[in-house]
Amino acid sequence: MDRSSFGVIGGDRRQLALAESIAEDGFTVYASGFENADFSEDVQKADLRKTVSACTVLLLPLPVTTDGAAVKAEYSNHPIVLNEDFAQLLAGHRVFGGMIGKALAACPQLEEVDIKDYYAREDFALRNAAVTAEGAIECAMREYPGTICGSRCLLAGFGRIGSQLAPRLRALGAEVSVTARRSEVAAAIEAIGCHAVPITKLEDGGDYDILFNTVPAVLFTRRVLSVYPRGTLLIDLSSAPGGVDMEAAKKLGICAVHAFSLPAKVAPRAAGEIIKQTVYEMMKE
Amino acid sequence: MDRSSFGVIGGDRRQLALAESIAEDGFTVYASGFENADFSEDVQKADLRKTVSACTVLLLPLPVTTDGAAVKAEYSNHPIVLNEDFAQLLAGHRVFGGMIGKALAACPQLEEVDIKDYYAREDFALRNAAVTAEGAIECAMREYPGTICGSRCLLAGFGRIGSQLAPRLRALGAEVSVTARRSEVAAAIEAIGCHAVPITKLEDGGDYDILFNTVPAVLFTRRVLSVYPRGTLLIDLSSAPGGVDMEAAKKLGICAVHAFSLPAKVAPRAAGEIIKQTVYEMMKE
Amino acid sequence: MDRSSFGVIGGDRRQLALAESIAEDGFTVYASGFENADFSEDVQKADLRKTVSACTVLLLPLPVTTDGAAVKAEYSNHPIVLNEDFAQLLAGHRVFGGMIGKALAACPQLEEVDIKDYYAREDFALRNAAVTAEGAIECAMREYPGTICGSRCLLAGFGRIGSQLAPRLRALGAEVSVTARRSEVAAAIEAIGCHAVPITKLEDGGDYDILFNTVPAVLFTRRVLSVYPRGTLLIDLSSAPGGVDMEAAKKLGICAVHAFSLPAKVAPRAAGEIIKQTVYEMMKE
Amino acid sequence: MDRSSFGVIGGDRRQLALAESIAEDGFTVYASGFENADFSEDVQKADLRKTVSACTVLLLPLPVTTDGAAVKAEYSNHPIVLNEDFAQLLAGHRVFGGMIGKALAACPQLEEVDIKDYYAREDFALRNAAVTAEGAIECAMREYPGTICGSRCLLAGFGRIGSQLAPRLRALGAEVSVTARRSEVAAAIEAIGCHAVPITKLEDGGDYDILFNTVPAVLFTRRVLSVYPRGTLLIDLSSAPGGVDMEAAKKLGICAVHAFSLPAKVAPRAAGEIIKQTVYEMMKE
Incomplete structure (x- = not known):
């Protein structure tokens, strides 16, 4: 090299x-x-x-x-x-x-x-997810008129992004619930002090201040959105076209925000650094 | 009531x-x-x-x-x-x-x-400081092109704001140093896994990515600023007129940001809630 | 059911x-x-x-x-x-x-x-690893004459146990390094505010207070052990027969502790609970 | 020097x-x-x-x-x-x-x-309290048959020890409530993501797994103890003679543990280090 x-x-x-x-x-x-x-x-x-x-x-x-x-x-x-x-x-x-x-x-x-x-590459994806998780917090702080500390957050998905976002939110003082389809995911969620909820509970609503979506499928349909109170903040971190029926959200008064391509927007230097680290790594292999 | x-x-x-x-x-x-x-x-x-x-x-x-x-x-x-x-x-x-x-x-x-x-009132001041600490993180995330995770942060001051900001930054993955004038403050800083540095070390510079000032005195004079590399981010959380020689900062290429009145700006609902809680409390006493 | x-x-x-x-x-x-x-x-x-x-x-x-x-x-x-x-x-x-x-x-x-x-089952393994990680901390607190807060810890391995132990140690105020063989593991380690070190560095020693082994292979041979100072605490969490040359450790004055079957020993109620949760889950499937 | x-x-x-x-x-x-x-x-x-x-x-x-x-x-x-x-x-x-x-x-x-x-000296007291807080966690891990992660903890008192114990418990995954007499203490408790409860609620009981007492007064009288279920773990961290009616606890099946002089017992090296740091500091002044 x-x-x-x-x-x-x-x-x-x-x-x-x-x-x-x-x-x-x-x-x-x-x-x-x-x-x-x-x-x-x-x-x-x-x-x-x-x-x-x-x-x-x-x-x-x-x-x-x-x-x-x-x-x-x-x-x-x-x-x-x-x-x-x-x-x-x-x-x-x-x-x-x-x-x-x-x-x-x-x-x-x-x-x-x-x-x-x-x-x-997996290393690229993981580092990118870390930047996305931080960007999601920045976005939540900017859009939510209260504080993360003391808020009740619900995350849909516990993949690369969700598993990095959940502990950060909790560390900032939030009470964090995460949807889990499989039992081993529930185990991983509870091991970091968060609540695991079945993904089917999404349409039961609940007392949440901020919703985060990381699942690349339209989970937040009109029907699901309709159970959350007007003014609920919903941050969609899944890749375009996103997992939220944005039109329905607008009508229902849900404050839905598409947060696509966060690394490029919120932390370009970190994103550039990640590309560099990954390329160096690939050159060594 | x-x-x-x-x-x-x-x-x-x-x-x-x-x-x-x-x-x-x-x-x-x-x-x-x-x-x-x-x-x-x-x-x-x-x-x-x-x-x-x-x-x-x-x-x-x-x-x-x-x-x-x-x-x-x-x-x-x-x-x-x-x-x-x-x-x-x-x-x-x-x-x-x-x-x-x-x-x-x-x-x-x-x-x-x-x-x-x-x-x-002290309860108002503490709750307000919690909102300010979160606002400071939002500000750092917005202004800093890297991620808080993995960054090296230096805080001047460990009062109401500093003592709430330091653990949050660390919880997000930063390595955090805090200036301390007195030995018991150093003890409190180390008890949360941060490094205590004498305030006199401020003018020795050091390998920091983000500086936060919470001290209501012009600590960051031209002389102090001159030891930090161009492009260093400095967020001033002290109340107006602030603790940074902004003109010198500009000339030296330090990216200094005044972050006054954060609660009103970043979390008006939380700020309103704090006023309500405090007034309710005063009515009960 | x-x-x-x-x-x-x-x-x-x-x-x-x-x-x-x-x-x-x-x-x-x-x-x-x-x-x-x-x-x-x-x-x-x-x-x-x-x-x-x-x-x-x-x-x-x-x-x-x-x-x-x-x-x-x-x-x-x-x-x-x-x-x-x-x-x-x-x-x-x-x-x-x-x-x-x-x-x-x-x-x-x-x-x-x-x-x-x-x-x-993976869910059982994950919940068990969480109990093991807590047991490892209890063991470290008992054996180490200093405090976890402020200590420098080195973990060998970032699997189920290591990935749950590292963030807990850091949250208690330790400075945590973890060995990583692959680039994506290094990425995951850095995403939680810990230092990733190549596993080859194990035999270079370093300034650590507590070592944890989670790798089921004899990493800590006489040669590796010999680079750490007398009195270093080494907690072996890998399953029997363990990853430490215990005889060599004794001769070299390394304070090596086998911590096998931690869940049964340190948290039998939690361990019983995990069996119950897993069996219930299996009955539903 | x-x-x-x-x-x-x-x-x-x-x-x-x-x-x-x-x-x-x-x-x-x-x-x-x-x-x-x-x-x-x-x-x-x-x-x-x-x-x-x-x-x-x-x-x-x-x-x-x-x-x-x-x-x-x-x-x-x-x-x-x-x-x-x-x-x-x-x-x-x-x-x-x-x-x-x-x-x-x-x-x-x-x-x-x-x-x-x-x-x-205040610096000695603070450093000692940090060691005590860690010792309290070691004690809880040893005595409690479940895991701290996922447990519900109630702390009486948010002084030097309580304010260091609460965030550590929460960081390990517990849900933490702390009693507060004054409004500004409640503010400080909520700022770290814990629940503040009026001290009068102590005698209402509640769904807690582990109780910690740090208040140097007999808060846990027979009447208070009687509202908690048999088998509840109660760790008394207040200085001798302690804040728990131990005889009543025994009769009521509360598993009460006196944890006096923790620094000397659980971390003598840390305790010696603290004395050294404090004396050095006093010699400089």
């Missing part, structure tokens, strides 16, 4: 932070697709061709593409098109990207390139 | 929440000085004279006055002037206000009224 | 607690193999034949047998022999036991019986 | 640890009244006269005397009598002792000596 040089191609605030962080580690870093961004002097802006030729490792954003046509590049006016030329340019380099599926579908020639997906 | 009726006279979002919360407890509530605000049907808007004549208990805002001339009333176009007439109107009622000193100075006739200061 | 009656056959303090707890739930409970034990009046002592004929559900201990010849029964003088007669007696009942493998090997006719292993 | 030499005169396991710890800091240490104890080679055993003549600072135990006649010295067969000779011997030295009142009463000539009480 010692002699690696890194080319950051496209992205958002996370990739800005990523480029700076790698440069701080003493590596040579080029950045392409950032005409409208400012870097410290340790990161060199260059066009795509220059970046590729100067660097052994190339880093694509997360997701690599949103529109299926070009690399995601918020700070650029010139599209970096996903085509055969692009794929040929990348050949011979170690390439890392996040959620590479859509890019591969749009540009099958990328299959020939040594490209790996950091988003697909 | 059973037959009390409450008149809320002036205020901001906290008093809105206060009026609603008392009404939810089943009491009669009138509100004056809220022409531009919306209440539920349980709170009756009325002019000052009507409100006073209908209610046994009158609640003034926090602070009672900011300009020394009229009662603070963000939702009103008509000033409720602090004069002899006002004082006479209040006579014979139980009156509660927050930070009543400036109002008494502006309208000495209020001395004749049975007016008590909820802000001066 | 409503009309179930339960026969508790053999066991130790956990089965005493189990029988009482089921009786408190309103079920009929018989206990066999407890001549030398005292029950409340809600549990009826009976011989094996009576117990089996009176009950629909039969509960065997954990482990069902230690010697491979008879059911474990600490409170009995008469062995309940694991033979064909025993198996025939059980036929037609729902039978639950813990670690049933050895009993099946000793008495193959049990294969014909509807016998299920509660010990093999 | 640099050239100080320390004479440890009498005591128990805490003074053993104290002597060793001071020696580890590089100071010369003599110990008198420890014929039956073993020290490392860094601590020199000597008779009283030798110890006093060799040392500038003299450390008496906690308490200095239990019988009012001689210095407490568990490891000695020869009493160190508190008389005029003793006082004259100490003259001209800096002397520190714990709970010196009884010794002064027994030997008024000590008034002429420069003797200071480390036990009377």
